[in-house]
Amino acid sequence: DSGVTQTPKHLITATGQRVTLRCSPRSGDLSVYWYQQSLDQGLQFLIQYYNGEERAKGNILERFSAQQFPDLHSELNLSSLELGDSALYFCASSPTSGIEQFFGPGTRLTVL
Amino acid sequence: GQQVMQIPQYQHVQEGEDFTTYCNSSTTLSNIQWYKQRPGGHPVFLIQLVKSGEVKKQKRLTFQFGEAKKNSSLHITATQTTDVGTYFCAGRRIDYKLSFGAGTTVTVRA
Numbered sequence: 001d002s003g004v005t006q007t008p009k010h011l012i013t014a015t016g017q018r019v020t021l022r023c024s025p026r027s028g029d030l031s032v033y034w035y036q037q038s039l040d041q042g043l044q045f046l047i048q049y050y051n052g053e054e055r056a057k058g059n060i061l062e063r064f065s066a067q068q069f070p071d072l073h074s075e076l077n078l079s080s081l082e083l084g085d086s087a088l089y090f091c092a093s094s095p096t097s098g099i100e101q102f103f104g105p106g107t108r109l110t111v112l
Numbered sequence: 113g114q115q116v117m118q119i120p121q122y123q124h125v126q127e128g129e130d131f132t133t134y135c136n137s138s139t140t141l142s143n144i145q146w147y148k149q150r151p152g153g154h155p156v157f158l159i160q161l162v163k164s165g166e167v168k169k170q171k172r173l174t175f176q177f178g179e180a181k182k183n184s185s186l187h188i189t190a191t192q193t194t195d196v197g198t199y200f201c202a203g204r205r206i207d208y209k210l211s212f213g214a215g216t217t218v219t220v221r222a
Binding site for chain 1: 145154155156157160200202207208209210211212213214215
């Protein structure tokens with residue numbers, strides 16, 4: 001158990017819909033990262049927040065957005081979902097930028 | 113697309129043999145991290161390398177960061193069944209952007 005929690009564990013939805021994935025970092029960790037892992041694309045870095053502010057942006061689509069709240073939990077919003085968005089979405093946290101990341105168990109999103 | 117290339121994609125190893133996985137970046141990195149993901153699990157941090165030419169060891173695992181800070185390698189000696197999984201490198205650029213390699217999936221023949 002890494003101390004990072006993600007909800008829900010599984011999510012099944014239809015194309016065109018919008019979903020929100022939630023992540024609670026380890027106690028005291030200021031950085032939160034979001035990743036997408038699919039079979040054909042490997043582990044893709046989406047975005048990083050540090051203490052409520054966006055720190056780095058990776059291959060995140062315009063249909064996706066994220067935020068980190070004052071209590072440091074983070075949400076990843078996925079809208080206008082497409083079949084290709086089906087993947088495992090991981091959240092990770094770390095105390096400061098650039099060192100060890102602790103990954104949550106992931107949310108498996110299935111878009112039908 | 114991937115800015116950090118990792119090879120090989122698959123590594124089938126006889127128990128007891130050694131193997132190496134390699135990462136190459138198109139840009140200079142500020143640091144590189146290595147993770148292991150067991151089947152059905154989440155990535156788990158192994159190590160971070162920061163300095164040019166740095167070498168770190170963890171029991172049977174040896175990690176190396178190239179002199180130009182553009183490449184890295186993970187060498188495992190005397191492979192065991194517990195080494196099964198996918199090993200990812202993750203390079204962090206100076207602008208904080210992270211790029212993960214596609215991973216090397218290791219299977220072990222007993």
